[in-house]
Amino acid sequence: MSMTIRRVAAKDIDSFFGVFTSCLRTQFPEYSNELIEAFLKRYWSKNKYRKQVKSKSKLLLGAWVGKKLVGVLDAGMPFGGVSLCAWVMVELGFQRRGVGRKLIAEWTRIAKRAGAHSVYLYTDKRNSLYYKKLGFKKVGLWRGSWFGSDCLIYTKLIQKPRAKNYLR
Secondary structure, three states, X not given: OOOEEEEOOHHHHHHHHHHHHHHHHHHOOOOOHHHHHHHHHHHOXXXXXXXXXXXXXXXXXXXXXOOXXXXXXXXXXXXXXXXXXXXXXXXXXHOOOOHHHHHHHHHHHHHHHOOOOEEEEEEOHHHHHHHHHOOOEEEEEEOOOHHHOOEEEEEEEOOOOOHHHXXX
16 A cells, blocks of 8 residues: 655645544544534634644644545644654554554654654553554553543653754
């Protein structure tokens, strides 16, 4: 399967938000419909994503198979040498084909070039083995985190911490 991973551009926002919405509604049973609607209208709206792409304040990546967007990643740009990934989502029909792995590899590559020495993310127990296979280490359990869900915290050191990298 030929796949292209690249930054999401302004022209891609409709597709990005379509995949984000579809995955959020079908793959996150821990969130109520009411909460999902709040996510889509208030916290992670299409308009907010549009502004973030324009300002380059977030790292938004997409995975394309041909002209079809099949996976997305939403991460913060590094601060203090660390980058947080808020969302990794892959359409159900494209899971277990390396899409998520390639999105995460590109995130860590870009974060490292931007001065990060560490990346981290939150997940639930369903995805623990997956992130361990990608070299992430579980560093904690956060009970009652965002929106009341329990999250496992995973980190990965991607290079030695050096002030010259994260102070640039």
